[in-house]
Amino acid sequence: MRHSLPLTPQFYVTAPQPCPYLEDRMERKLFTALQGDAATELNDSLSAQGFRRSQNVLYRPSCADCASCLSARIDVSAFKPSKGQKRTLKRNDHLVRRATSPWATEEQYALFRRYLDSRHADGGMADMDIFEFAAMIEETPIRSRVIEYIDPETDTLTGVCLTDVLADGVSMVYSFYAPDDPRAGLGNYIILDHxxxxxxxxxxxxxxxxxxPGSPKMGYKARFSGLEIYLGGQWQKLRDPDSFEPEQHPLSNDPIAEQVANIALPDMARYRR
Structure with missing residues (x-):
């Protein structure tokens, strides 16, 4: 018997677990599988509605009493580098960028382990082995690239970003870099280069x-001009991050059924066989 994938994406909710960003809060995610002939169109559509990709899953925070996690993107036409960002660009202008297919290497994994052990030793990815790392890089049903940054003087890998190519932009799925010299600002440089x-x-x-907002781990994103956040079902310019007050109360989010009903899906009928 031949089994076919559901024509309409099915959405699910994860069980609550401790929030990695805000103390004393629980997180849950709304998610759906990313598969089939319509994967690219679905990824484009849901990315524009605040979803993120992890391997072959698209997810968006859907916490019961908090709406602090806000999808963010930079409007390239509105971005102007600050003095500090200009210094970061100059400090790293010797690096060579190399775009490759989404294929994991031992060199990438070694850098990934150094990065995690230095910056996120107690994070959710701390125990990721090389096989799980390879799955993170390689399991993608859409157009993805691995952007590598090489120091030509030593011929060493300095930074890596798994990047998806969307219809309206590039999505930085995950990046990591050499943690030895914080003054180099490699994390910011990778964003500037993207x-x-x-x-x-x-x-x-x-x-x-x-x-x-309120999470030291994520505060750096607000330092990029032209930043937009997905709030209230639309993208809005973030004008003053310091005065922004996230919603943290029982009515922060709509019920799951309403959230799913309000998701705009691409026309899936043309993929029916």
Whole structure:
């Protein structure tokens, strides 16, 4: 018997678990599988509605009493580097960018382990082995690239970003870099370089993941001009991050059924066989 995939995406909710960004809060996610002939169109559509990709899953925070996690993207046309960001660009202008297919290497994994052990030793990815790392990089049903940054003087891998190419931008799925010299600002440099990648490709946005006001781990995203957040079902310019007050009460989010009903899906009928 031949089994076919459901024509309409099915949405599910994870069980509550401790929030990795805000103390004394629980998180849950709304998610759906990313598969089949319509994977690219579904990823494009849901990314524009605040979803993120992890391997072959698309997810969006859907916490019961908190709406602090806000999808963030940079409007390339509105971005202007600050003095500090200009210094970061100059400090790293010797690095060589190399775009490759989404294929994991031992060199990438070694850098990934150094990064985690230095920056996120107690995080959810701390125990990821090389096989799980390879799955994170390689399991993608859409157009993805691994952007590597090489130091030509030592011929060493300095930074890596798993990047999805969307219809309206590039999405930085996950990045990591050499943690030895914080002054180099490699994390910020990778974002700045992705702004240039998007600009050169004529793509209007760089998707950064989630900005969480009040979380020191995510505060750096608000330092990029032209930042937009997905709030109230639409993208809005983030004008003053310091005065932004996230919603944290029992009515922060609509019920799951209403959230799913309000998701705009691409026309899936043309993929019916």
């Amino acid at each position: 702004i240039e990648i998007a600009r050169a490709a004529g793509l209007p946005y760089v998707y950064l993941g989630y900005w969480v």
